[in-house]
Amino acid sequence: MTIRILVADDEALLRLAFGTILDAQPDMTPVGEAADGAEAVRLARELRPDVVLMDVRMPGTDGIEATRQLLRAAPGSRVLVLTTFDLDEYAYAALAAGASGFLLKNTRPEELLAAVRNVAAGDAALSPRVTRLLLENARPHLPDRDAPGPDPRLRRLTPREHEVLVQVGHGLSNAEVAAHLHLAEATVKSHLGRVLQKLELRDRIQAVVLAHRNGLVPPAR
Known part of the structure; x- marks a missing residue:
């Protein structure tokens, strides 16, 4: 399968650099550029x-709002955010978006x-532990953190699926969740797949975001 990629960045040289790297890969094709x-x-639609490689800081509609709008306009696309700073609250908000x-x-x-490739395959571009660290630091920046009551979609989960979601929210890998809950790793993977489906989430990162938003993971002390 050839991965079709849209590059969005307000710097022309960076768009060119990313496009050159991507176009050199036999399994990737840059299909457009956005400034x-x-x-x-518009191009994603x-x-x-x-x-979509999405710069966070762009004039006009920034990468956060663009991510939100883009995923509604082109729900089959996935967004990989690009940022200059590793502790950039804009990047955290984009994950939540x-x-x-x-x-x-x-x-x-490389x-x-x-x-x-990971994002195109439906996985996340961050390790579980890095995701947890990012969201802990980003907790004050996550939208809807004061929304009343838990997400009603959580009621769709079985007790075991709820346990898996909590462990994923703690930043554990599938192997670590399996060891913690005394399950086979393949079983954990199946449970997580059903969690994502029932909660209408795209990937593991969105599951971590939801777990933090709904208080399933206590703040680090």
Whole structure:
């Protein structure tokens, strides 16, 4: 399968650099470039890319709002956020808006390519522990943190699926969840797949976000 990629960044040189790296891969094809968030949404609606590389800080419609709008306009696309700073609250908000991960702009090419492949395959571009660390630091920036009551979708889960969600929210990998709950790793993977389906989530990162928003994971002390 060829991964179709849209690059959104307000810097032309970076768009060119990312496009050159991606185009050199036999399994990737850059299908478009956007200089701002509004153009990214429009092109995503037209081109239906598999993955969008989205700069967070852009003029006009920024990467956060663009991510939110894009995933409504092109629900089959996945967003990989690009940021200059690893502790950028904009990146955290983008994850909460639906992005499947984020990378620093100065990341090594092989890491960028691996992240694109992971996101295209439906996985996250961050390890579970890094995801947990990011969201702990980002807790004050997550939207809807004061929303009343738990998410009603949580009632769809079985007790075991709820346990798996809590452990994923703590930043555990599937193998670690399996050891903690005395289950086979394949069983954990199946439970997590049903959790994502029932909660209408795209990937593991969104499950961690939901777990934190709903108080299933206590704040780090």
